[in-house]
Amino acid sequence: MRYVSTRGAAPVLDFADALLVGLASDGGLYVPEAWPQLPDGGTGDYVATAVEVMAPFVGDSIDADAFAAMVADSYACFDADDVAPLVDLGDGLFLMELFHGPTLAFKDIALQLVGRLFDHELTRRGERVTIVGATSGDTGSAAIEACRDRDSLDIVILHPAGRVSEVQRRQMTTVSSANVHNVALEGTFDDCQDLVKAMFADEPFRNRMRLSAVNSINWARVMAQVVYYVVAAERLGGRREPVRFAVPTGNFGNVFAGHVARLSGLRIPRLVVGSNSNDILTGFFRNGTMELRDVVPTLSPSMDIQVSSNLERLLFELLDRDGAAVAALLDGFRADGTVTLDPGLHAPLSDGWSATRFDDDEVLACIADEADRSGTVLDPHSAVGVLAARSSGRDRSTPMVALATAHPAKFPDAVEAATGVRPALPERLGDLFDRPERLTTLPNDLASVEAFVEAGVRPV
Numbered sequence: 001m002r003y004v005s006t007r008g009a010a011p012v013l014d015f016a017d018a019l020l021v022g023l024a025s026d027g028g029l030y031v032p033e034a035w036p037q038l039p040d041g042g043t044g045d046y047v048a049t050a051v052e053v054m055a056p057f058v059g060d061s062i063d064a065d066a067f068a069a070m071v072a073d074s075y076a077c078f079d080a081d082d083v084a085p086l087v088d089l090g091d092g093l094f095l096m097e098l099f100h101g102p103t104l105a106f107k108d109i110a111l112q113l114v115g116r117l118f119d120h121e122l123t124r125r126g127e128r129v130t131i132v133g134a135t136s137g138d139t140g141s142a143a144i145e146a147c148r149d150r151d152s153l154d155i156v157i158l159h160p161a162g163r164v165s166e167v168q169r170r171q172m173t174t175v176s177s178a179n180v181h182n183v184a185l186e187g188t189f190d191d192c193q194d195l196v197k198a199m200f201a202d203e204p205f206r207n208r209m210r211l212s213a214v215n216s217i218n219w220a221r222v223m224a225q226v227v228y229y230v231v232a233a234e235r236l237g238g239r240r241e242p243v244r245f246a247v248p249t250g251n252f253g254n255v256f257a258g259h260v261a262r263l264s265g266l267r268i269p270r271l272v273v274g275s276n277s278n279d280i281l282t283g284f285f286r287n288g289t290m291e292l293r294d295v296v297p298t299l300s301p302s303m304d305i306q307v308s309s310n311l312e313r314l315l316f317e318l319l320d321r322d323g324a325a326v327a328a329l330l331d332g333f334r335a336d337g338t339v340t341l342d343p344g345l346h347a348p349l350s351d352g353w354s355a356t357r358f359d360d361d362e363v364l365a366c367i368a369d370e371a372d373r374s375g376t377v378l379d380p381h382s383a384v385g386v387l388a389a390r391s392s393g394r395d396r397s398t399p400m401v402a403l404a405t406a407h408p409a410k411f412p413d414a415v416e417a418a419t420g421v422r423p424a425l426p427e428r429l430g431d432l433f434d435r436p437e438r439l440t441t442l443p444n445d446l447a448s449v450e451a452f453v454e455a456g457v458r459p460v
């Protein structure tokens, strides 16, 4: 399998090279040259389906036995027996719980595998990298858990000091591995992101430290997420039976994976894109217009995003894989802060997609309501998924699966506000608040952060 850039001007790569570069050199995102077609079969066993679904995307770029072993290893640490349990909420609505991994958010599903793939490929090549990233919460801890104790890399994560929840901070700072480095930056999440970009733009520094990233534009993350769409279909009737999905959305990586499952032959008559008050995608799907606005903080912070990076992969398909047209469209959007698709381009989105947004009051009411109705406790992100699913109308003949992306205990304040009960952390994290923390507070200043990285990481 070969990978091409959505902007059409970067080298064509195999899977392992696309994995390690992440972003294409023309600023685009890597996508497979063709969509493999899903064969019949599948029993709903997560690991077996994962190996089968991902094999054509990996091709012969990574040894097949080694790949299968990495997949099995990635999901062995999940708390639920079948990795991602499907809970029946009644009326044809199911909840797929994707939050039973080490850091209690669905990002573990992709990052546990991506961390192993990086380590495998770097070790094989005799190389080392320094992974740097900025986090507003969930990504940092999932990336740290995926990269801890791996000899081929160091990981440095910047979070805004005092602006992530205590659970989120402790999930990062209580990891005691020598290759994990936490920076509490005196600034906002945007400052963290700007500093990461500035480190990548400092070419001598980037080359000296061999900087790399595991962010949500990495193709391997999307690939790993295709799996649970297929598993859900298998458990609900088989790979050839229709299933609808509702997906709480931020960077559009999760729901785009559902679209990949559809392009690969799974029957998904509808993908419902659920947003919080940061609802740029709602307008895009409804009338083809995207209009950039400021990000508003909500109870579902991992969806507080305006520009969804993975949308570029959908635009590439809508524009018939014309990379130059994708680049022109996105350049226009960046320059004007707004873009409108031609009606002819937007038309395919009226079939198979819908999009809807919910504010914090609706989210709190949904958490309370679902706890009353079925006894299921939702976190605020998963509640957006359930609201989106319920908004999409009844079709008793086609099951609807809402994806649950975080454990309620990861967002205890919102859940307690809605239900009156503070959700407990799973037992293995019960001592999170007693573990020692390791972090370095730094000023919002490139030189200080680069000096910290240089002093902390092991020699390349």
Ligand SMILES: *Cc1c(COP(=O)(O)O)cnc(C)c1O
Pocket: 105, 106, 107, 138, 139, 216, 248, 249, 250, 251, 252, 253, 254, 255, 302, 303, 381, 405, 406
């Ligand atoms: C990252 C995240 C999302 C958004 O997923 P995207 O792939 O960025 O659309 C939703 N919920 C939770 C809990 C997350 O951590």
